[in-house]
Amino acid sequence: MTKYWLMKSELDVYPWEKLVEDEQTHWDGVRNYQARNIMRDQMKKGDLVLFYHSNCKPPHIAGIARIVRESYPDFTSWDVESKYFDPKSTPENPRWFMVDIKPVRKIQNIDLPELRKNPALEGMPLLMKGSRLSVQPVPEKYFNEICKISGINDKENL
DSSP, rough: OOOHHHHEEEETOOOOOHHHHHHEOOOOOOHHHHHHHHHTTTTTTTTTEEEEEESSOOEEEEEEEEEEEEEEEEEGGOOTTSSTTOOOOSSSSSEEEEEEEEEEEEEEEEEEHHHHGGGGGTTGGGSSSSOOOOOEEEEEEHHHHHHTTTTTTOOOOO
């Protein structure tokens, strides 16, 4: 059964257009245990992701991606040259994990103010006060509403 997620990326770090250009990427650098646990334990191949640009004005959903490889150790945590290096993480005892995603469909940007105005999205984790998690679940009813306002009527063909 397909599950739905939202993954945040800063526009100046890894934008949607870069994912489209790359065709696929590993989602590295997550250094929050709750987000790590979601990627490690819950994300499955075939799940769909709302690709969200954060830390920009206005923040917005830019596209839909798909999980194409399930959780594996985040090798950037072992690279002393990486900004994601963690000396407590080793190949023998990895602390951090990542998944691979590929773009499925660009959508017309749906910005945060627009999301907040939509009563059908009330209760969506992204819109909850204090919700700053970079990887979070999206209950199906909210994913369906995002598709609806994006003009996607054929969710099964995503």
